[in-house]
Amino acid sequence: xxxxxxxxxxxxxxxxxxxxxxxxxxxxxxxxxxxxxxxxxxxxxxxxxxxxxxxxxxxxxxxxxxxxxxxxxxxxxxxxxxxxxxxxxxxxxxxxxxxxxxxxxxxxxxxxxxxxxxxxxxxxxxxxxxxxxxxxxxxxxxxxxxxxxxxxxxxxxxxxxxxxxxxxxxxxxxxxxxxxxxxxxxxxxxxxxxxxxxxxxxxxxxxxxxxxxxxxxxxxxxxxxxxxxxxxxxxxxxxxxxxxxxxxxxxxxxxxxxxxxxxxxxxxxxxxxxxxxxxxxxxxxxxxxxxxxxxxxxxxxxxxxxxxxxxxxxxxxxxxxxxxxxxxxxxxxxxxxxxxxxxxxxxxxxxxxxxxxxxxxxxxxxxxxxxxxxxxxxxxxxxxxxxxxxxxxxxxxxxxxxxxxxxxxxxxxxxxxxxxxxxxxxxxxxxxxxxxxxxxxxxxxxxxxxxxxxxxxxxx
DNA sequence: GCCGTTTTCGGCCCGACTGTTTTCAGTCG
Ligand SMILES: Nc1nc2c(ncn2[C@H]2C[C@H](O)[C@@H](COP(=O)(O)OP(=O)(O)OP(=O)(O)O)O2)c(=O)[nH]1
Ligand SMILES: [Mg+2]
Ligand SMILES: [Mg+2]
Numbered sequence: 001x002x003x004x005x006x007x008x009x010x011x012x013x014x015x016x017x018x019x020x021x022x023x024x025x026x027x028x029x030x031x032x033x034x035x036x037x038x039x040x041x042x043x044x045x046x047x048x049x050x051x052x053x054x055x056x057x058x059x060x061x062x063x064x065x066x067x068x069x070x071x072x073x074x075x076x077x078x079x080x081x082x083x084x085x086x087x088x089x090x091x092x093x094x095x096x097x098x099x100x101x102x103x104x105x106x107x108x109x110x111x112x113x114x115x116x117x118x119x120x121x122x123x124x125x126x127x128x129x130x131x132x133x134x135x136x137x138x139x140x141x142x143x144x145x146x147x148x149x150x151x152x153x154x155x156x157x158x159x160x161x162x163x164x165x166x167x168x169x170x171x172x173x174x175x176x177x178x179x180x181x182x183x184x185x186x187x188x189x190x191x192x193x194x195x196x197x198x199x200x201x202x203x204x205x206x207x208x209x210x211x212x213x214x215x216x217x218x219x220x221x222x223x224x225x226x227x228x229x230x231x232x233x234x235x236x237x238x239x240x241x242x243x244x245x246x247x248x249x250x251x252x253x254x255x256x257x258x259x260x261x262x263x264x265x266x267x268x269x270x271x272x273x274x275x276x277x278x279x280x281x282x283x284x285x286x287x288x289x290x291x292x293x294x295x296x297x298x299x300x301x302x303x304x305x306x307x308x309x310x311x312x313x314x315x316x317x318x319x320x321x322x323x324x325x326x327x328x329x330x331x332x333x334x335x336x337x338x339x340x341x342x343x344x345x346x347x348x349x350x351x352x353x354x355x356x357x358x359x360x361x362x363x364x365x366x367x368x369x370x371x372x373x374x375x376x377x378x379x380x381x382x383x384x385x386x387x388x389x390x391x392x393x394x395x396x397x398x399x400x401x402x403x404x405x406x407x408x409x410x411x412x413x414x415x416x417x418x419x420x421x422x423x424x425x426x427x428x429x430x431x432x433x434x435x436x437x438x439x440x441x442x443x444x445x446x447x448x449x450x451x452x453x454x455x456x457x458x459x460x
Numbered sequence: 461g462c463c464g465t466t467t468t469c470g471g472c473c474c475g476a477c478t479g480t481t482t483t484c485a486g487t488c489g
Binding site (some may be wrong): 024061101105136181194221223226227253254264270272274423 | 461463465466471472473474475476478479481485486487488489
């Protein structure tokens, strides 16, 4: 079983434990273990095979979880999971993802109506029977019905690129709004868009936000924050408004991650301080210690400022305390790009346009690596065209100095591991990338042999 | 469940919004 599957078992068990009303801190440990294992580079299967090693060497895994992990590897499940599955079928789990349905509500629904699927829940709400339960009414029935609709049509998470378009439009509309959350942390995908506004009259900003033309639904709107669904895709946008003097604390809070925040706030508490989105305060006197800037907050906690991309509670706080944070790669560090296409195969720009774009990005060099002939649908190059194109690249280099262009090729690796073009032709080029575009689903051993054989090509 | 700046036992983040709540639980950020 691979790490992702193991993590899923732990995470699902945590969800079931939450429905069962178990200790929240124990549940947190299971969730944390799932996250740690999902991010762990080494397969637990191979760790388990090595004598003298133990799962407890992974932070967040103690004796209890190590035993559960051993059990999972041995038989595909573990005791507490089986115990939970006796109480609740796994089909209840998707209902926990519904907005407005938490573990308490779900447990009450399961116990009173004996529901086991989202379809069951939909029926209960449509028949207006939810309101017969204490603390549940018509509003919740409607909210759940909307949530079910949303769940069925939503893509779940969105690419950073898509979110970035929505952010820009909202920034234009709102004037000043700073992106926070997973967007600021630069995650590949975001669950929603989190925007921060400081120093403005909250009521006015939230009013304007809710009136944004693309808003499809206002999920919540209070004195300090609001949440809406926007556009055809229905992406959620959360807007928080805070005073100007709280900018640093607000940005820190809203950037997260949640786990990073919890760690930071625990650290504050150990220092007789309390941290929230308004600032860092002394416990007791309430005296303000920091809050205008993020740097000020981290500094007052004995930490170097931590780049948002690292704020995942995976060791960055310890590194910041030790002054051992890594220097992150910046765009300005990128000197060139060795995988590019042009119209010669399936790209959209010419060699000249690509070189000019690279110059504008401040690159020193690029390699044009168009496809080879096997990729016929991309109009891949045969030997003759590849050599001719290389000649054009060199001609270009003679006439233009700013960016050096390497004459390259993205050469198909055939099923037997041989290269798509002859070695004679490849030898004429500066740079050859090997790619698998066919027979992707062959046996892993055969695939490995194929790649090893390809690596024997002197040009690759 | 885990973990150790006080700790091998006792903590484990803190605040906003909604609803049928009449004093706060549940959910969510
Ligand atoms: N202190 C604290 N902050 C939280 C909590 N939940 C969320 N936050 C903060 C940190 C999050 O990064 C930020 C935005 O919340 P989101 O739910 O949108 O999460 P985030 O953007 O990190 O991930 P996402 O891609 O939206 O799933 O709010 C919490 O339980 N406690
Ligand atoms: Mg978010
Ligand atoms: Mg959010």
